[in-house]
Amino acid sequence: MFKRFSKKTAHLLAAGCLMAGMATTAQAAELRFVHAYPTASQHHKNVLWFTEQVSEKTDGEVTFRIFPSAQIMPINQELPAILSGQVSMTYSIAPVVASVEPLWGIFDLPFLFDIKVDDTSLGRKFFESEKGGGILAKAMEKRGFKLISIAPTDYPxxxxxxxxxxxxxxxxxxxxxxxxxxxxxxxxxxxxxxxxxxxxxxxxxxxxxxxxxxxxxxxxxxxxxxxxxxxxxxxxxxxxxxGLTPIIMSLAEFEALTEDQQQVMLDTGKELGARALAIVEERTAxxxxxxxxxxxxxxxxxxxxxxxxxxxxxxxxxxxxxxxxxxxxxxxxxxxxxxxx
Structure with missing residues (x-):
């Protein structure tokens, strides 16, 4: 036996179904990831590792289209392209980011970071510190960006x-x-x-x-x-x-992700930072x-x-x-x- 609904109830059910459909769609995201480095570079390998990890950990809800080798634009145009909505994120480099947020110039300072060839732990501590990387992250948010990771590919x-x-x-x-x-x-x-x-x-x-x-x-x-x-x-x-290299994303697109997806992005970015430094130690030696x-x-x-x-x-x-x-x-x-x- 079928139950008959009033017009008002039917409209409410339809609206609820539509909202549920919108919520389901909002959970899926394809992010356009650009960078200027060749596909043979460690930069590209880091990007592949990061994107594969995020897609796996979100059960395929967050996927990526990767454009390496400055296919779409030169590196100095990537951050403006993020703000204009052309792309979602990039693997940039400190001097380019400093042109948008001058605080990144801290990595220009001579002998501030006492990094050893076989021990880059001081760098990691600074990246993860609220008074180090935390300040850079907040400064970038004020400019419309989300700092996802600081993942170096070379020694100072x-x-x-x-x-x-x-x-x-x-x-x-x-x-x-x-x-x-x-x-x-x-x-x-x-x-x-x-x-x-x-x-x-x-x-x-x-x-x-x-x-x-x-x-x-x-x-x-x-x-x-x-x-x-x-x-x-x-x-x-x-x-x-x-030559320090951060992964930077559109703040608007980051906030459009679910809380779980956001946490996966940040946790994976932190893992990449540690992994990247270990690779730098090995490759530098x-x-x-x-x-x-x-x-x-x-x-x-x-x-x-x-x-x-x-x-x-x-x-x-x-x-x-x-x-x-x-x-x-x-x-x-x-x-x-x-x-x-």
Missing amino acids: SSFYLTDSNAIETMDDLKGLKIRIAGGRIGQLAGEAYGYSPIAIAGAELVPALSQGVVDGGILPPLYAYDNKLPVKGLTIAPFAWV KGLKALEDEGATVVILSDEDTPAWQAKAKPVWDAFVEENGEDARIMLEEAIALRSE
């Missing part, structure tokens, strides 16, 4: 020379022409340590090194090795983590060994020498705080405090 930048005489003391730097990516912090660091900083784009780096336009550069080791740069004298030291085998001189700055280099950097740190305010001061003090634990 160090000194690389075309000459086989690697830098061993600060005096060895004086008078040298050193390539930097650009920015005021890079210029101030040159003044502090006595070298001439010359801003050169990445695409022009090899000719500049080969033709003697510069004597060397401040470069990350895996980048130097993977790109077969013509460098012979390497001084491995945590000078600056300019292998890369430096390979460079030595190919005839490069490799010097690793000792723990005893590091404090003198840090002391020289203090005016650069102070300038960053002066330019960026209280949040910059808190992050700086947090990095120093974590270093002494």
